[in-house]
Amino acid sequence: MSKLLEIFLHHLWSPCANYLPHLLPLQLIRQRALQARRRKEEEELAAAFQIAGGAGEQDADEEEDEDEEDEEEEEYSSSDNEMAPKLKPVFVRKQDRITLKDKQRADMLEKEAAEETERLANERRRDTLKILEAEIRREAEEARALEDELDAIDSDDGRGDPSKEQEEYELWKVRELKRIRREREAKEAIEQEKEEIERIRRMTDAQRREEFRKNPKKITNKAPKGKYKFLQKYFHRGAFFVSTEEEKLFQRDFAAPTLEDHFDKTKLRAVMQVCFLILLMKDHACAQTVALQFSSFCSP
Known part of the structure; x- marks a missing residue:
């Protein structure tokens, strides 16, 4: 060719x-x-x-x-003689083209963002250190104030006066004797309770039933059962911290009505004299039956 x-x-x-x-x-x-x-x-x-x-x-x-x-x-x-492979030309829009200026601008923005992030991190670090210093200073002041108060409490006003020192000593002896007696009584009560438990464990079932019948358990904080009104809410007084009888709070009548229970609910319509919990039952037929029986029983 x-x-x-x-x-x-x-x-x-x-x-x-x-x-x-x-x-x-x-x-x-x-x-x-x-x-x-x-x-x-x-x-x-x-x-x-x-x-x-x-x-x-x-x-x-x-x-x-x-x-x-x-x-x-x-x-x-x-x-x-063999021709090298050529790449296929691809059209790139003007806004998508990356020029040298765009690359420099992007690098500059990235550098500014990194500097801003570092500046904010340093600022947060300084604020944290300031807060920590203020907290340490406050705790030191509180400890110093507490120490001053303890020093003021421990100060003996009657130091140097034999009569006041003797009086303080007598009061201390009384407090110490009460403390020793209180600890001894608590220890004796624990030992007595252990002996009673062991004695009951050694009994047979018949002897144990006879023992419980003759010596029933005494409830010291039993509250008298009051009279509840129609559809009155029941509130339990709780099982903790009710052993003491000194507080008047534990001697209240827990059966007394509160809030809407002061009203006479027997004058309401029959449909409103049903407990709301019955309406929440999943079985509607059972709920209707219970509601009818309850309304017929409670109707005046």
Whole structure:
């Protein structure tokens, strides 16, 4: 194909024959140079054979080496002839194109954001240290004030006065004797309770029932059961901290009505005299039955 192109150009542009090598592609120039070089080498080899009367083993090796070099050059030229793959052009919108200015602007914004984050972190760290210092200072002042109060309490106003010191000593002896007696009574009560438990454990079931019948458990904080009104709410007084009888709070009547329980609910309509919890039952038929029975029982 290249030979035909050369003949066509020679006949078409005969005045420009001198400039033909410049117009031919670089590939054709390489091929012509390679062919001229090969012809020259063949002529030199033929002349050498004629002079020496034949080729020896060394000449054969050299010829093989030259042939290998020629093959390598041909492969190199053929690889050059192959066109490199081209990337497919992709359209990018103007607002999506990243220019050098945009990249510099993005880098600058990122740097400013990092500096702002570091500044805020340092500011938070300083605020935290200030709060911590203020808290430590406040705790130190509170500890100092508490120590001053304890020193004021521990101060002995009667120091140096024998009569006041003797009076304080007598009061201390009374307090110490009460404390010793209180601890001894608590210890004896614990021991007595353990002995009673062991005694009951050694009994049979019949003896235990007879013992409980003769000596029933005494409830010291039992409250009298009051009279409840119709549909009055029940409030349990609680099971803790009711053993003492000194507080008037624990001696109240827990059955007394409160809030809406002061009203007479017997005057309400029958549908309103039903407990609200019945309406929350899942089985509506059962709820209706219970409501009817309850209303007929509680109707005046």
